[in-house]
Amino acid sequence: MTTAVKCALIIGNDRYSRSPLESCINSAKDMSEALHLIGFHAKLKTDLAYMDMKIVTERFRKFIQSGAIVLFYFSGRGKEYDSNNYLMPIDYNGRNGSKIQKRYFNTSELIIDMYEQRPSLIIVVLDGAQSRQYPQSMPIPSVVVPASLKKEQEIIAPKYTPPPTIFAYTCANGASSIFTSEGKFNSAFTCFLLRNIVLPIE
Numbered sequence: 001m002t003t004a005v006k007c008a009l010i011i012g013n014d015r016y017s018r019s020p021l022e023s024c025i026n027s028a029k030d031m032s033e034a035l036h037l038i039g040f041h042a043k044l045k046t047d048l049a050y051m052d053m054k055i056v057t058e059r060f061r062k063f064i065q066s067g068a069i070v071l072f073y074f075s076g077r078g079k080e081y082d083s084n085n086y087l088m089p090i091d092y093n094g095r096n097g098s099k100i101q102k103r104y105f106n107t108s109e110l111i112i113d114m115y116e117q118r119p120s121l122i123i124v125v126l127d128g129a130q131s132r133q134y135p136q137s138m139p140i141p142s143v144v145v146p147a148s149l150k151k152e153q154e155i156i157a158p159k160y161t162p163p164p165t166i167f168a169y170t171c172a173n174g175a176s177s178i179f180t181s182e183g184k185f186n187s188a189f190t191c192f193l194l195r196n197i198v199l200p201i202e
Contacts, residue, residue, distance in 0.1 A: 004120055005068040008035050008042040009060040013076030015047045016090050024075040027127060027190040031073050034197050040071060050089040050103055057110060064117035071123040072110065075187060078128030084108055085126065115162045122165045127189050168193070 012028025014021045025046045032044040043063075045056050064070055077088040079100065086104035093103070107124065114122055170189045186194065 005065050006035075006038075006040040006071070007060075007064060007068055008032075008040045008071035008073065009057070010035070010042055010044045010073045011048060011053070011056070011076065011087075012044075012046045013048060013074075013088070013090050016077060016088070016092065018092065019077075021076065023185060023187050023190075024127070027075045027186045028073065030186060030194055031075075031125075031190060031197075034194055035071065037198050047090050049091040053087075053089045053105060057105070057113075061113045061117060064114060064119055066118040068117075068119045069121045069123070070114055070119045071125065072114070073125040073127070075127040075190065078126065079104065085128070087126075087128070111165065119163050121163055123168070124165065125168045125193070127170055127187050 010028045010032045012024040012026075014024045028044060028046060032042045035042040043056075043060060045052075048056060060072075074087050076090075077092070079086045079088060081100045085107040086100055087107060087110075088104055107126070111122060111124065170187075185191075
């Protein structure tokens with residue numbers, strides 16, 4: 001039996017031009033090390049501006065092999081707009097409304113792009129901080145089924161069914177997240193995640 005390839009993209013953004021953070025890079029580095037220990041090919045990237053983040057996510061998409069187990073981890077600022085989660089590059093400028101769609105990264109679209117590579121499983125971990133202007137927490141991503149699949153499903157079963165997708169996120173919609181743990185080395189969310197991610201399954 002062939003073991004599935006496990007690949008991960010880890011992004012930690014601290015140096016925001018508006019309201020910088022303190023623990024995201026540390027959290028991303030520790031997450032990367034933990035994933036290496038359990039057999040993931042983890043790519044770690046930090047403090048990405050818009051164009052850098054666009055290039056990195058596209059390269060990672062192309063790296064995904066059919067049948068792979070994929071993990072995407074983001075620690076940084078995020079915003080909810082029109083029922084979608086948007087991840088903020090470090091050069092975000094506080095835009096509101098439809099302009100967000102052009103300069104932030106829609107989590108649903110990132111996941112759909114990964115679907116095209118036909119992995120066996122996608123795990124999405126969003127450790128998203130909210131600035132004071134955006135007090136709402138990041139809700140569960142609303143994954144949109146591509147139009148091509150919808151059209152096929154109206155007539156016959158689709159040739160390809162999107163893989164199982166697991167979401168882990170900082171807190172429930174409408175709740176506040178604790179973004180620094182004691183000592184501010186990791187976020188509270190990632191601190192507890194790191195304690196358990198390398199534990200053997202009993």
